[in-house]
Amino acid sequence: MTSPATQQQAAAARRDLPLDAEGFLISPELWNRGMARFIAKLDGVWPLTPDHWSIIYYLREHRLTYGSLPPMSQICRTHGLDRHAVQRLFGSCREAWRIAGLPHPGEEALAYMV
Numbered sequence: 860m861t862s863p864a865t866q867q868q869a870a871a872a873r874r875d876l877p878l879d880a881e882g883f884l885i886s887p888e889l890w891n892r893g894m895a896r897f898i899a900k901l902d903g904v905w906p907l908t909p910d911h912w913s914i915i916y917y918l919r920e921h922r923l924t925y926g927s928l929p930p931m932s933q934i935c936r937t938h939g940l941d942r943h944a945v946q947r948l949f950g951s952c953r954e955a956w957r958i959a960g961l962p963h964p965g966e967e968a969l970a971y972m973v
Contacts, residue, residue: 890919895907908948910938914949928968
């Protein structure tokens with residue numbers, strides 16, 4: 860459990876990032892690896908391993924190329940990971956999307972990001 864002081868520091872750090880009210884990056888072009896590491900640390904997804912980075916870059920490439928969220932099973936198959944790898948590595952699809960620095964995917968897509 861984190862202390863109230865640590866929680867306050869994390870909340871202040873989030874306010875300094877260009878995030879919307881739900882924690883998604885407003886402008887994906889502002890994203891960089893340092894920002895991904897920062898968000899991951901704040902959210903307790905640390906350290907970022909090569910498997911994390913391959914998923915992060917795949918999400919970014921797919922979103923920026925096709926404008927949509929790829930099926931998580933596709934991500935896992937493409938990277939030779941078990942079908943629960945995204946949840947195991949990130950805790951949720953939503954968290955992987957956030958760390959990848961992608962904008963709010965829309966309410967319908969959020970409903971599937973469990």
